[in-house]
Amino acid sequence: MNFSKWSLTIIVAVTLITVVILVVWVFFGRKKINYALYFDGIDDYIEVTNTNVINQIGSGDFTFLARVFALESEQVRHPQIMSNRTTNGAGFLFGFHGRWRGSENKIPYVQLDNINWIEYPNQPNLLNGQWHHFVARKQGDTLTYFADGKLVASLTTSRIGNYNLASEQPLLIGWDKVNSSQTHFKGKIDELSIWNRALTDAEIQSKMLDSLRGNELGLISYWPFNEGSGNLVKDKSGNGNHGTIFGAVWTTK
Numbered sequence: 001m002n003f004s005k006w007s008l009t010i011i012v013a014v015t016l017i018t019v020v021i022l023v024v025w026v027f028f029g030r031k032k033i034n035y036a037l038y039f040d041g042i043d044d045y046i047e048v049t050n051t052n053v054i055n056q057i058g059s060g061d062f063t064f065l066a067r068v069f070a071l072e073s074e075q076v077r078h079p080q081i082m083s084n085r086t087t088n089g090a091g092f093l094f095g096f097h098g099r100w101r102g103s104e105n106k107i108p109y110v111q112l113d114n115i116n117w118i119e120y121p122n123q124p125n126l127l128n129g130q131w132h133h134f135v136a137r138k139q140g141d142t143l144t145y146f147a148d149g150k151l152v153a154s155l156t157t158s159r160i161g162n163y164n165l166a167s168e169q170p171l172l173i174g175w176d177k178v179n180s181s182q183t184h185f186k187g188k189i190d191e192l193s194i195w196n197r198a199l200t201d202a203e204i205q206s207k208m209l210d211s212l213r214g215n216e217l218g219l220i221s222y223w224p225f226n227e228g229s230g231n232l233v234k235d236k237s238g239n240g241n242h243g244t245i246f247g248a249v250w251t252t253k
């Protein structure tokens with residue numbers, strides 16, 4: 001083999017290796033960028049119009065999971081992660097309630113049956129400029145909150161157990177239309193999911209650490225927010241609860 005053949009061989013080899021690396025990056029590496037969505041706290045939100053599966057929760061058990069990154073000092077009074085209310089007393093709220101009865105921070109909470117289900121002593125501050133994992137779980141008559149995998153509050157009453165959260169309002173992410181001027185969340189939301197069963201404490205701890213596959217038992221809506229461009233967020237649960245972005249922008253962590 002003479003010199004020019006060696007050169008040609010090397011050039012071909014280097015080109016092939018480069019192409020392989022590029023293909024691997026495009027199909028595997030690039031997809032792994034973990035995006036989130038940033039909401040400006042003024043008028044940004046996501047709307048999910050197909051909520052049949054969510055409405056089927058009815059008065060049954062559920063678990064809501066979300067990752068949030070925000071600062072309390074930048075929030076309106078009651079910044080919401082999710083809402084499906086048409087009016088006070090319908091649907092649900094999942095987010096943060098303004099400081100209340102001496103609480104030091106805005107309180108992670110759920111509203112059902114026109115009641116703000118809040119348990120405020122020893123609440124962690126989830127709006128402190130770091131990523132936090134926030135879970136609300138309804139199991140029978142009991143509503144329980146978890147912050148970063150730890151149980152922080154629990155309330156039990158038949159009003160929780162009997163309430164049907166179905167609503168004709170689309171699901172909104174980052175806003176509640178009923179209290180429209182005081183509910184725009186400012187900050188990042190990621191890895192939002194809705195389950196039609198009560199996850200166990202151990203499951204909540206493990207789900208906090210990893211992304212979901214999408215086919216987990218009881219998972220009925222799952223938005224990993226990893227599209228990275230465009231104005232759609234895909235529901236990876238297979239139930240077609242895709243959302244349309246109004247204003248919120250893609251961000252990396």
Ligand SMILES: [Ca+2]
Pocket residue numbers: 034035036190191224225226
């Ligand atoms: Ca993400």
Ligand SMILES: [Ca+2]
Pocket residue numbers: 040042043044247248
């Ligand atoms: Ca905006």
